[in-house]
Amino acid sequence: MTDFTATRSLFQLPDGVIYLDGNSLGPLPRAATARMTQVMQDEWGEMLISGWNHAGWMAQPTRLGDRIGRLIGAEPGHVVLGDTLSIKVYQALAAALEMRPDRRVILSDSGNFPSDLYMAEGLIRAFGRGHELRVVPPEDLADAITDEVAVILLTQVDYRTGRLHDMADLTARAHAAGTLVIWDLAHSAGAIEVDVAGTGADFAVGCTYKYLNGGPGAPAFIYVAPCHADVARAALSGWLGHVAPFAFEQNYRPGAGIERMRVGTPPVLAMAALEAALDIWDSVDMAALRARSITLSELFIEKVEATCPMLELASPRDPNQRGSQVSFRYEQGFAVVQAAIAHGVIGDFRAPDIIRFGFTPLYLCEEDITDAASVLARIMAERVWDNAIFRTQVGVT
Amino acid sequence: MTDFTATRSLFQLPDGVIYLDGNSLGPLPRAATARMTQVMQDEWGEMLISGWNHAGWMAQPTRLGDRIGRLIGAEPGHVVLGDTLSIKVYQALAAALEMRPDRRVILSDSGNFPSDLYMAEGLIRAFGRGHELRVVPPEDLADAITDEVAVILLTQVDYRTGRLHDMADLTARAHAAGTLVIWDLAHSAGAIEVDVAGTGADFAVGCTYKYLNGGPGAPAFIYVAPCHADVARAALSGWLGHVAPFAFEQNYRPGAGIERMRVGTPPVLAMAALEAALDIWDSVDMAALRARSITLSELFIEKVEATCPMLELASPRDPNQRGSQVSFRYEQGFAVVQAAIAHGVIGDFRAPDIIRFGFTPLYLCEEDITDAASVLARIMAERVWDNAIFRTQVGVT
Numbered sequence: 001m002t003d004f005t006a007t008r009s010l011f012q013l014p015d016g017v018i019y020l021d022g023n024s025l026g027p028l029p030r031a032a033t034a035r036m037t038q039v040m041q042d043e044w045g046e047m048l049i050s051g052w053n054h055a056g057w058m059a060q061p062t063r064l065g066d067r068i069g070r071l072i073g074a075e076p077g078h079v080v081l082g083d084t085l086s087i088k089v090y091q092a093l094a095a096a097l098e099m100r101p102d103r104r105v106i107l108s109d110s111g112n113f114p115s116d117l118y119m120a121e122g123l124i125r126a127f128g129r130g131h132e133l134r135v136v137p138p139e140d141l142a143d144a145i146t147d148e149v150a151v152i153l154l155t156q157v158d159y160r161t162g163r164l165h166d167m168a169d170l171t172a173r174a175h176a177a178g179t180l181v182i183w184d185l186a187h188s189a190g191a192i193e194v195d196v197a198g199t200g201a202d203f204a205v206g207c208t209y210k211y212l213n214g215g216p217g218a219p220a221f222i223y224v225a226p227c228h229a230d231v232a233r234a235a236l237s238g239w240l241g242h243v244a245p246f247a248f249e250q251n252y253r254p255g256a257g258i259e260r261m262r263v264g265t266p267p268v269l270a271m272a273a274l275e276a277a278l279d280i281w282d283s284v285d286m287a288a289l290r291a292r293s294i295t296l297s298e299l300f301i302e303k304v305e306a307t308c309p310m311l312e313l314a315s316p317r318d319p320n321q322r323g324s325q326v327s328f329r330y331e332q333g334f335a336v337v338q339a340a341i342a343h344g345v346i347g348d349f350r351a352p353d354i355i356r357f358g359f360t361p362l363y364l365c366e367e368d369i370t371d372a373a374s375v376l377a378r379i380m381a382e383r384v385w386d387n388a389i390f391r392t393q394v395g396v397t
Numbered sequence: 398m399t400d401f402t403a404t405r406s407l408f409q410l411p412d413g414v415i416y417l418d419g420n421s422l423g424p425l426p427r428a429a430t431a432r433m434t435q436v437m438q439d440e441w442g443e444m445l446i447s448g449w450n451h452a453g454w455m456a457q458p459t460r461l462g463d464r465i466g467r468l469i470g471a472e473p474g475h476v477v478l479g480d481t482l483s484i485k486v487y488q489a490l491a492a493a494l495e496m497r498p499d500r501r502v503i504l505s506d507s508g509n510f511p512s513d514l515y516m517a518e519g520l521i522r523a524f525g526r527g528h529e530l531r532v533v534p535p536e537d538l539a540d541a542i543t544d545e546v547a548v549i550l551l552t553q554v555d556y557r558t559g560r561l562h563d564m565a566d567l568t569a570r571a572h573a574a575g576t577l578v579i580w581d582l583a584h585s586a587g588a589i590e591v592d593v594a595g596t597g598a599d600f601a602v603g604c605t606y607k608y609l610n611g612g613p614g615a616p617a618f619i620y621v622a623p624c625h626a627d628v629a630r631a632a633l634s635g636w637l638g639h640v641a642p643f644a645f646e647q648n649y650r651p652g653a654g655i656e657r658m659r660v661g662t663p664p665v666l667a668m669a670a671l672e673a674a675l676d677i678w679d680s681v682d683m684a685a686l687r688a689r690s691i692t693l694s695e696l697f698i699e700k701v702e703a704t705c706p707m708l709e710l711a712s713p714r715d716p717n718q719r720g721s722q723v724s725f726r727y728e729q730g731f732a733v734v735q736a737a738i739a740h741g742v743i744g745d746f747r748a749p750d751i752i753r754f755g756f757t758p759l760y761l762c763e764e765d766i767t768d769a770a771s772v773l774a775r776i777m778a779e780r781v782w783d784n785a786i787f788r789t790q791v792g793v794t
Contacts, residue, residue, distance in 0.1 A: 084661025115636035122634030216665035237519030238483035239512035264481025268613035
């Protein structure tokens with residue numbers, strides 16, 4: 001059983017801060033700085049170029065990939081780290097379109113994170129082969145899956161509301177129509193139980209700087225289902241995805257399985273910080289974490305609704321239908337978030353009116369939740385956004 | 398005038414090692430670990446999500462880009478950091494092809510680094526619009542520039558021989574044919590004087606972990622000429638290249654100028670190490686560095702040729718026609734490099750028979766060069782590769 005009191009002590013959290021924004025950027029694992037110093041001084045500094053082999057840098061993207069793989073229910077050997085989430089979306093999309101050459105539609109929903117849609121838009125424009133990005137409301141997805149659709153690109157947890165897609169159900173519906181699915185797990189990995197293998201997901205991508213606490217700009221990951229791993233082609237065919245990178249052949253030959261989803265030189269220093277974060281994750285039971293996340297978020301909703309009647313719950317009320325965040329709607333939401341931050345409660349705002357709080361059991365406890373709710377209640381009672389000086393300070397015009 | 402004795406003290410160099418492989422991975426700047434610790438502890442640890450604004454993380458890719466820009470003769474505001482070199486090659490290629498829609502040929506040479514060719518191959522395959530990658534010997538390039546060619550993709554300095562392309566001449570020939578040019582500066586930036594603005598280069602890309610000493614997996618950079626900056630379209634259209642990323646609009650609108658070449662979340666930790674490296678570069682005069690690089694490499698050639706008649710110079714003899722490396726050909730080159738490494742002289746080997754040494758004046762002096770040449774002479778005299786035990790140890794079969 002994961003001891004969540006113990007995990008809290010493994011993070012550096014500033015005094016006087018209740019951090020409900022680990023869904024944007026996770027906090028610093030205390031061990032990360034020492035690990036980074038070791039990699040810089042003892043590996044880069046002393047091994048120099050030989051670090052690629054002697055310190056195992058070259059194998060790190062798949063080694064860390066497997067540790068993330070456990071958290072998302074992936075088969076070992078089918079996750080690799082590198083690049084950014086946007087790049088991994090592009091890779092998965094390009095591979096999927098090639099696997100469905102007779103279909104022209106990329107289906108997504110309006111709850112998807114805009115960058116995923118932008119990447120699809122840019123790919124379609126660059127390919128110039130008449131693909132169409134069809135974006136429907138999340139609730140219309142199931143009906144929009146037709147045999148025109150080559151691939152569905154979805155973020156499982158809506159970044160604004162926390163609404164959670166049923167991965168098993170949508171994947172099954174897609175497969176019944178001969179459609180592939182790419183799951184963006186940006187707000188899922190380390191937040192909820194995910195089972196990419198069990199649900200038959202074709203591709204999954206995600207980032208490691210949110211719930212996984214890998215640090216600002218930490219690398220992304222990609223999962224390719226075993227049945228596709230040796231079929232999917234990498235449009236971004238860089239030398240480390242080549243079957244024999246150090247043969248320096250003139251022509252590209254894709255590497256085996258997930259290796260072909262590597263592109264350029266791996267981000268060794270960024271991986272050092274992530275490694276320290278994964279040392280914590282290795283001992284976490286995802287079912288226990290999910291249960292604890294629900295306990296904390298239910299407590300928060302209860303307290304806030306009892307004291308802040310003006311805030312309207314924007315997240316699904318059923319905890320099984322949301323990720324590990326809770327959002328409220330309020331017209332003056334931006335000012336409310338700014339006031340909360342000024343009082344040490346860090347959440348964030350998403351236009352036009354969403355106040356968003358993330359629940360991260362590794363370093364949050366009940367007391368944090370009730371304290372945060374109290375701060376919010378005080379801010380709402382004081383109507384600080386009516387104060388002209390405050391409005392000037394936080395830039396509300 | 399740059400004081401190269403002073404710059405040497407700014408790097409951590411292992412005892413007993415003469416490092417002639419800074420063209421693969423530069424050594425650790427002594428200040429980098431402290432800078433990294435500060436970014437991790439004081440920025441990530443204490444500022445958490447607000448580091449994006451308060452610590453200036455969001456602006457770092459263009460701020461550091463300008464500091465690299467000075468080293469390659471770019472106009473301020475036209476270089477941005479991010480991703481890997483392979484990704485930046487793809488971005489430049491995709492943008493260039495869109496600017497020459499009626500042409501179908503990507504021209505490159507057989508001295509280009511394979512990853513650049515692989516990226517072009519993958520792009521052509523993914524686009525599926527009948528583009529052709531035409532690879533000619535370097536000496537045939539000038540004649541191969543015809544009005545069929547949309548874009549020329551060249552690495553200025555050949556990674557094996559160090560042969561240096563004349564950027565001004567080839568760019569002028571290309572432009573006369575209505576052809577665009579992408580210069581890969583992987584072995585140029587921080588190695589030789591480069592003038593992307595003066596030569597009229599359309600695009601330039603490069604990495605920061607070689608001569609620039611940014612650390613293993615440090616981010617890449619891309620330059621887009623001012624005349625193209627608001628025209629070039631980003632096929633990899635990520636949210637940080639959007640004109641208003643935090644408006645979370647559903648459709649992509651490219652950002653102004655070089656900003657549109659940003660893709661995903663910037664690698665903040667990797668940039669911290671690079672920043673410490675650029676603190677050193679800021680005071681370096683590139684003409685003085687180039688002169689010093691020539692002095693050191695000429696000395697090395699002189700010493701090696703005097704004592705190792707079996708090694709055949711693979712680099713151009715004229716220092717103005719090579720970058721900051723010197724290569725020799727020898728059938729048993731792999732064993733020679735392994736033996737040199739065992740004696741503390743780090744160079745590297747490139748198949749099938751190239752022994753490669755990089756000259757990096759920031760931390761190398763005449764004594765290093767003469768000592769390295771002596772070690773090489775001893776190895777060649779001892780014919781260590783004829784020794785069966787040695788052959789087994791270094792894996793020569």
